[in-house]
């Protein structure tokens with residue numbers, strides 16, 4: 516990722532999060548907020564696309580999850596955290612994008628048929644479930660996000676979002692005399708800026724230089740006194756399209772370790788094998804002590820193979836090189852027992868969770884504080900979303916002033 520990007524990501528509210536959520540997503544979110552403008556939201560409408568029959572747990576799940584975000588170190592001073600349903604502009608953009616989205620684009624999203632297959636006990640033959648990748652596209656496009664950190668399973672959704680943005684800009688960003696109009700905007704920049712812009716444009720269009728693209732965008736962002744339609748013209752001129760009203764995002768795929776649950780299967784709350792981010796210390800210790808190991812180690816004297824042991828996967832995330840070597844040797848030679856092996860892990864997890872407990876404490880004591888933070892985030896998100904919607908409405912002929 517280059518300079519300061521607009522980052523957006525969302526999570527469905529699943530209640531208290533587990534360490535797989537932390538190492539798979541949250542840790543990365545925390546890192547990104549140092550250098551980028553980040554928007555993180557609770558996808559509560561998304562939850563309803565599959566769980567419309569269990570709405571009673573929704574709001575509690577939302578607050579539990581938000582506490583874990585803050586516990587993990589998401590800083591509301593730097594990142595905007597908010598609830599999707601408190602920013603109704605998402606719904607408006609979703610509706611308008613629906614006018615120009617071919618049905619086939621939704622039907623061919625891989626998660627569509629897979630999830631219907633997987634959640635057989637639910638009736639997902641609904642309009643909402645078919646449309647949810649488009650809702651996700653609206654979530655992203657409404658903030659003009661340039662980077663969307665997601666897991667691999669979500670990449671097709673980001674791809675579709677890019678196609679939607681392209682289609683939208685082609686339909687609604689085309690203008691007669693585009694070139695002349697763009698050059699007229701260019702003349703509003705100072706000579707030096709205009710020069711820099713044209714050089715960046717040439718390097719991008721001739722060599723596909725991404726840095727040049729970023730530099731060009733930066734120049735547009737910094738130029739003062741331009742109306743938003745003018746910025747969109749310049750952006751389109753830079754990239755060789757018409758006006759760019761909606762920005763194509765990139766998927767920011769992060770290398771994430773797959774953490775096993777206590778039974779060695781994929782960690783998931785629904786399998787009952789999860790290690791939560793904020794376990795009571797005693798319960799945490801007990802969970803690790805009972806965690807599955809290499810089945811070959813029936814007796815203490817049987818040698819094992821860390822590659823066959825879920826505990827080893829945790830060591831790879833939590834332990835130093837030296838400890839990992841001690842585990843590898845001790846396991847293969849039966850020099851250590853499994854409880855010995857687990858002890859440094861227990862200590863590392865307790866230490867990590869102590870920090871999370873501490874950060875969560877003020878919000879558990881004063882839920883009102885959490886609600887205020889989220890209310891602020893929602894207000895900020897609405898402001899940004901409304902700017903995009905003003906442009907979208909105008910582009911689609913819905914401006915009546």
Ligand code: TRP
Pocket residue numbers: 523524525526527558561650651654655663664665669
């Ligand atoms: N669909 C995502 C998931 O199931 C959650 C999500 C909704 C999301 N909207 C988003 C993620 C926008 C990134 C950007 O995990």
Ligand code: SF4
Pocket residue numbers: 808809812819820821824825826827842845846847851852853854856857
């Ligand atoms: Fe797993 Fe450690 Fe036991 Fe080896 S010694 S089987 S790595 S818990």
